[in-house]
Amino acid sequence: MKGIGDSVPLIRGEEIATGRLNYVTDLKAPGMLFGRILRSPIPHGKILNIDFKKALRVPGVKAVLTGRETPQQKFGPLLEDWEILATQKVRFVGDEVVAVAASDPDAAEEALWSIHAEYEALPAVFDPREAMDPAAPLIHEKERNIAMVFEVERGDIKKGFETSDFIYENSFSSPQIYHAYLEPNGCLAEQDGQGRVTLTLPTQTPAITRVMYAKALGLPLDKLRLVIPPYGGAFGGKQVHNLHLAACLLAMKTGKPVKMVIDREEDFISGNPKVNIYMDVKIGARKDGKLLAKEVRVIGGAGGRVVFSPIIVSTAGYRIDSLYKFENLKTLGYTVYTNETPTAAFRGFGNPESVFAVESSIDMVARELGVDPLEMRIMNGVKSGDVTTHGWKITSCGLEECIRKAAERAQYRKKRENPKLNRGIGMACCNHVSGNRLIFRDFDGSSALVKIGRDGDVTLIHGESDMGQGLDTVLAQIAAGELGIPMTRVRVAQVDTETSPFSLGCISSRGTFFGGNAVKKAAEHARSQLFEVASELLEADPLDLSLQEERIFVKGTPDKAVSFQKAVQELYNRRGGMPVIGMGFYKPNTEIPDFKTKYGNISPAYPFACHVAEVEVDRETGIVRVIRYVAAHDIGKAINPMLAEGQVEGGVAQGLGFALMEEIKYEKGRIGNPNFLDYVVPGPSDLPPIDVIFVETNDPEGPYGGKGVGEPALNPVAGAIANAIYDAVGIRVTELPMTPERLRALIRARDKELGPTGSESKGTLN
Amino acid sequence: MIKAKKYPLRVKVNGISYKLRVEANRTLLDVLRDDLGLTGAKEGCGMGECGSCTVLLGDRPVKSCIFLAVEADGQSITTIEGLGKPGSLDPLQKAFIERGAIQCGFCTPGMIMAAKALLSENPSPPDEEIRHYLSGNICRCTGYVKIVDAIEAVAKGEKR
Amino acid sequence: MVRLKPCAYRAPFTVQEAWEAASRWGEEAKFIAGGTDLVVQMKRGMIEPRCLISLRRIPELKGISEKGDALLIGSMTSLWEVEKSSLVNQRWPFLARAVSEIGSPAIRHIGTIGGNLCNASPAADSFPALLVCDAKLRLRGPSGERVVPISGFFVSPSRTVLDQNEILHSILLPALPEKSRSLSLRLGRKAKADLALVGVAIVLGLDDSSQIREIRIGLGGVAPTVFRAKGAEASALGKALEPSLVRKVARKAAEEAQPVSDIRGSADYKRDLVIALVSRGLTELGCVGEVT
Secondary structure: OOOOOOOOOOOOHHHHHOOOOOOHHHOOOOOOEEEEEEEOOOOOEEEEEEEOHHHHHOOOEEEEEEHHHOOOOOEOOOOOOEOOOOOOEEOOOOOEEEEEEEOOHHHHHHHHHOOEEEEEEOOOOOOHHHHOOOOOOOOOOOHHHEEEEEEEEEOOHHHHHHOOOEEEEEEEEEOOOOOOOOOOOEEEEEEOOOOOEEEEOOOOOHHHHHHHHHHHHOOOHHHEEEEEOOOOOOOOOOOOOHHHHHHHHHHHHHOOOEEEEOOHHHHHHHOOOEOOEEEEEEEEEOOOOOEEEEEEEEEEEEEOOOOOHHHHHHHHHHHHHHOEOOOEEEEEEEEEEOOOOOOEOOOOOOHHHHHHHHHHHHHHHHHHHOOOHHHHHHHHEOOOOOEOOOOOEOOOOOHHHHHHHHHHHHOHHHHHHOOEOOEEEEEEEEEOOOOOHHHOOOOOOEEEEEEEOOOOOEEEEEOOOOOOOOHHHHHHHHHHHHHOOOHHHEEEOOEEOOOOOOOOOOOOOOHHHHHHHHHHHHHHHHHHHHHHHHHHHHOOOHHHEEEEOOEEEEOOEEEEEEEHHHHHHHHHHHOOOOOEEEEEEEOOOOOOOOOOOOOOOOOOOOOEEEEEEEEEEEOOOOEEEEEEEEEEEEOOOOOOHHHHHHHHHHHHHHHHHHHHOOOOOEEOOEEOOOOOOOOOOOOHHHOOOEEEEEEOOOOOOOHHHOOOOOOOOOOOHHHHHHHHHHHHHOOOOOEOOOOHHHHHHHHHHHHHHHOOOOOOOOOEOO | OOOOOEEEEEEEEOOEEEEEEEEOOOEHHHHHHHHOOOOOOOOOOOOOOOOOOEEEEOOEEEEHHHOEHHHHOOOEEEOHHHOOEOOEOOHHHHHHHHOOOOOOOOOHHHHHHHHHHHHHHOOOOOHHHHHHHHHHOOOOOOOOHHHHHHHHHHHHOOOO | OOOOOOOEEEOOOOHHHHHHHHHHHHHHEEEEOOOOOHHHHHHOOOOOOOEEEEOOOOHHHOOEEEEOOEEEEEOOOEHHHHHHOHHHHHHOHHHHHHHOOOOOHHHHHHOEHHHHHHHOOOOOOOHHHHHHOOOEEEEEEOOEEEEEEHHHOEEEOOEEOOOOOOEEEEEEEOOOOOOEEEEEEEEOOOOOOOOOOEEEEEEEEEOOOOEEEEEEEEEEOOOOOOEEOHHHHHHHOOOEOOHHHHHHHHHHHHHHOOOOOEOOEOHHHHHHHHHHHHHHHHHHHHOOOOOO
């Protein structure tokens, strides 16, 4: 029987592999209408008039809604700067203006084309650094377009630099990136006879999203129900979206179910791309490699309204301070409105950008000082038991082991010391969280129910969200393991806010950590009830009982046993048929940081990782080939090694795109590459062999010692590759993505200055 | 709105013969999903870039979202539903499940059909050839590692 | 879901029937081959044909056969068939190589060589190889037939010399010069399944004293149509193939190119790619030693 530490396949794998798993796009409802949205064609403007008379006359059109017909209620996931449909102004190309529902998709499309919307174009601004200029046009009524500021300081930054033997300064940037989940966003909305709206949609955060959506729709919370179907990937980009709200309004208006699934191009322009980030970094170190000072200014583009960008900006500014000990630090972060698509959470949440910038800088510092880059990182790295400068309690830390193991597997030292022409090796580390106290004001935690049917089959009820990473499978594994039953007897209930616990969802790599702990407790509670009745049947002390392979037996005398099923039935019989329900919750002792000082332990455990990339650079074309990749992860405990490996492999692949290929290209506010032809994502031939190493530090808080891995998988990739490129050709690329064209231009410029062999000519011909 | 003319579409889909009449502007993907209820093939991009819509036309892989349904007249089509069922899975389906080649699953039907086409043309493709053959199928979750592993395992006749 | 506009459809069995349908609909009709470019363009709203005339049932447009020492390829032959043809691989392997870079297998199984040619993309992978082979295209229209050298087939991006009702019937691939070597190289923005930024095809023949007696350099993606870098070719004829000449010829080819900066790459970068690919091509085909 499979258990913790086993590589159990996905519980719904068969349904998926036979094409029988239904995603929202596969759903149908009787009398269903098709919804579409008319979006702003300009980046900034006043809405003068919307003439939709013709649209109403298109046969099959059942409703046309403009901003005027929406609840006049400001709302938003962070700041209240959202509207479902624009009323006065549009603030980005793609801003929602009109919603239409029709009995067939062609009619809905025709309706869109027949709407005449008039705008008065306003001056627009696209770069957040320019948007901060006092002369820039104001997008919302916020001074200098600054939505939020983040500041934190520790120690004495001036003194830190004064006592440094070497100071390195540079500016780094990373553009908007698209999640490129394979399933475009969409939903099905229905209102029943009692006015309750059921919204079937992919969202990583069911309960929190429901709260925001109810407010937006002007509905009492109990009149809005969210049901989460299987969905096709998210990576941070499927939390909240106006299209869901528009579909609800159309369903409420027409009294019919409304399905709205956007196409790929629309998903690009209306989606929630990664925040574009500009980071100025200044690092000071002592000649032995001790990091003494770090000063960082982060500017992030929010786009036309705030989704989660301010938290991403702050993460980019200060998360890495709990990876390396900077004795003195100062961080300033600005989140600035721009007339581009609103930016949101993307795997890593600001950490990948920060790791790129800071690890590139540390690499340069190590080279300048002539210190060993491994030992320097280990010397400055946090250790188990530390309380970091921001008050983060490091309950387990495998950073050193990750560094040493990754370096050894990749032959890092050997390759650095014996360089080959055009080849290079680079390293980057990361820390991350397993959950974040800041997600929800009122609490951080998770809960679950385990319901045992009279026949012994188990239904696991949780409220987190499986976005394809396999969370349901891992949770079922935990429940099955604790209850001594095969996984085939565990069914995971669909997340439905009507019946599921109020859960904070799958973000900040908290799914297995929080959900797993809750399920473990719920299963333990169910088990304790079984032990109570078994103890009577077996005339033994409950503490002497064990449950394995569907048998409850007395430890030491395994023949003295009663079957799992019998114990369940006995409970049912005694309790008038009442189901056996185990309930459990996990609530860590984490803290909301002090608003001013930002000090506080935000997560119950922190995962760590070290990645090493080996590259070959083609100087004439700028093409970077990653020839080998090693990813060592302090994962606490690999509850399901195959699924955990899958996370790392997928994260490295996505990180490779982030580092070398991907960029949403804007031309005056319009996305020029809203498709997979021109938004280039890695294909199978772009990827190197990926060597995954798990370091198990058995975190005291984590379920079976486990910690998060989803985001750490991506965090270090750009930093490792950037450092490898520098090692190969001596070029420090500070702008992502490090495309062949960009690298070639830097090489060409450097060759012009120094001659083709340059001062960096190194190594021997292979 | 003009009522568009319909054209004959006589096809065998997963072994079952159909006599349909469809408009010329409908893609094979549309007809499979909406008219025949075979929703395994997905629309991931609608432009033939992502491969989520891959089905077999005869034994050729085709991007059904950019293939006009009427052009399939007289031919036979295999979709993921026709490949194997719970209880009698195709070795590729088994390998994908057992080796962790599936995460969110949206790309999976198209990916498996592409792999099926590959193995029918070349039963023992090396790693590089597998990767080249899948160049038209995007997966964002797995990094392709376990997908290639699964296909290799089937090619080698390995069992778990 | 991206919708296509309503249209009529014909699937004739002969070229005559195809012309009849075409003449009835005039400019509102389009011939459809594999559809892998056409349907995408319809979805993008770039074209709106009111009638699609399928060529898939016309037997005379299919197949690969030998014609003397040349190869005759029917326009409706799939790219996959061209790529895998033993005849093509034996005698024009660089064409098979070039075709193998187009899209992905599913595109090549359905897309046709004729459709690829008529789509006339400046960066099409097969064109440089076909050009340096001096391929000849047979066009059949209601008013007659004509053979056009490929060098005269393309007018500008997406435009060819085909008249309204003319159908590209077949491609004649002449034998390459005796004792010559050939290759194709291309680069996109990622390893596979990306459009080519730059494509190069070279035919090289050396005489007994290792001097260049034959050189043809075809370039794609760096001009409105595929073209031969004649100036670069002339500068190489009669000379010995060694590193300094390779570099000179590559630079000359880049000078003859007229790349445009677009969302895929800048003109400067494309020029760099021409230099890199032409030098590597020549080096591989005949040169010993490293080119700097």
